[in-house]
Amino acid sequence: MTDTEGTGTVVESYGRRVVVRRPDGERVSCKLRRRGLDLVAGDEVRLAFAAGDDEWAVVERLPRRNLLGRTDSRGRTEALVANLDQLGVVVSPRPACDPFVVDRYLAGAAQAGIPALIVSNKCDLAAESDTLGFLEPLRAMGLPVISVSARTGTGIDELVARLSGRRSLLAGQSGVGKSSLTNLLAGDAAQATGALSHASGEGRHTTTSSSILEAPWGELVDSPGVRDYAPPVSELKDVQSGFTEIAALASGCRFLDCLHLREPHCAVQAAVGSGRVDARRYESYRRLVNLTRQLDDRRGWHD
Ligand SMILES: Nc1nc2c(ncn2[C@@H]2O[C@H](COP(=O)(O)OP(=O)(O)O)[C@@H](O)[C@H]2O)c(=O)[nH]1
Ligand SMILES: [Mg+2]
Ligand SMILES: [Zn+2]
Structure with a gap:
């Protein structure tokens, strides 16, 4: 007897189990056929339904178009969501946003090759x-x-038009209105998410695991893990790839490895x-280089 084969998209991940959306839209809870598959929301997977088995199993993860990751407080890289079309950084006049945090989101997106936009909420x-002046240099760089x-x-x-037909993540500091926007844009989908895992008694045990909400206009990723965000950086030289206006000038430096x-x-x-180059953006760059150095030290201790 052979396996029945299938494909799908991971829409919720709980480590040892995932919820996969099948091409016909049905959501199925799946086990993983082997360890080390490392699945996050957004992953495309190949499934098999083995003869004599009673559920689908994920057998393989297909290649990722991109992967948004973060660095945790111990300096370890953690995958958040795969195959994103865009990252929206939500800001608001009150609570006032820390521009350095906004730049860290933008750097994470740029490094992963994911287009970014700013969603300036609470207009x-x-x-x-007046707390939003830091947006001007970003606008001047062509960021929507x-x-x-x-x-x-x-x-x-206008926001829905931007998000339409795409898989987007709304990130941002606490209080800027991410939940309010998510409810407005994908309220019904948000209620449907998690129903399957609750029904099977699994619950959501990791606070950082992402899930994909499917709205009539497109997909929104709900990712609690992007609250206190630092992009994953393995080498100091890579920090500049998160700052396109800085990376663009590097060829004019005398030293190839100029930081x-x-x-x-x-x-x-x-x-x-x-x-x-905007002095505050440059300061953001310097801070991220320093943060990377500190994380390197911490990684040194833990390895
Ligand atoms: N004035 C105003 N308040 C908003 C707006 N959007 C959200 N809020 C309020 O801001 C607070 C934080 O919103 P919330 O969605 O929980 O933010 P989150 O922490 O980013 O998820 C709540 O009291 C919301 O009612 C807005 O467009 N205008
Ligand atoms: Mg919230
Ligand atoms: Zn230089």
Whole structure:
């Protein structure tokens, strides 16, 4: 007897078990045929239903188009979600956002090759928008900025048009309105998620595991793990790939391995001096280099 074969997309992952959406839209709870498959939401997988078995098993993970990861507090890389079409960084005038956190999300997306946009929520609080000045250099770099209000509905149509037909993740600091936007955009889908795992008594035991919400217009990824976000960086030299305006200048530096910190004849430092590169963005870059150094030290201790 041979296996029945199938394919699908992982929409929820619980480590040893996953929920897979089949091509016909049905969601099935699957076991993993072997250890080490390392599945996250968004993964495309091959399934088999073995004769004599009573459920689908994931036998293989198909190649990933991209993978958004994070660095945890011990400096270990953790995969969050695969095959994303875009990352929306949600900001708001109140609570005021830390621009350095916003830059870390943008750096994670850039490193993974995922297009990013800014979702500027709470535009009904326009009187307090003076905290959003840090968006200007980002806008000037060509990053789309969409002003919305989850409260009044302003801009939501434009946001849906942006998200339409794509798999998007909305990330951002606590309080900026991610849940409000998710409820507004995919409320029914959010309620459906987790029903299968609750029914089978598995629950969600890791707070960072992502899930995919399927709305009529597209997909939204719910990822609690992106709250306190640092991109995964294995080498200091790689930090600049998260800052496209800095990476673009590196060929003008005298040293091939220039980190653009205190090296002489550095095109990046010169551009910061002349105002061509935003000084705050450069500071973000420096902080991420330093964070990477600290994490390297911590990794050293734990290995
Ligand atoms: N004025 C205003 N408040 C909002 C808006 N969106 C969300 N909020 C409020 O901001 C607070 C935090 O929202 P929440 O969705 O829980 O943020 P999250 O932590 O990012 O998930 C709540 O009190 C929301 O009612 C908005 O567009 N305008
Ligand atoms: Mg929330
Ligand atoms: Zn340099």
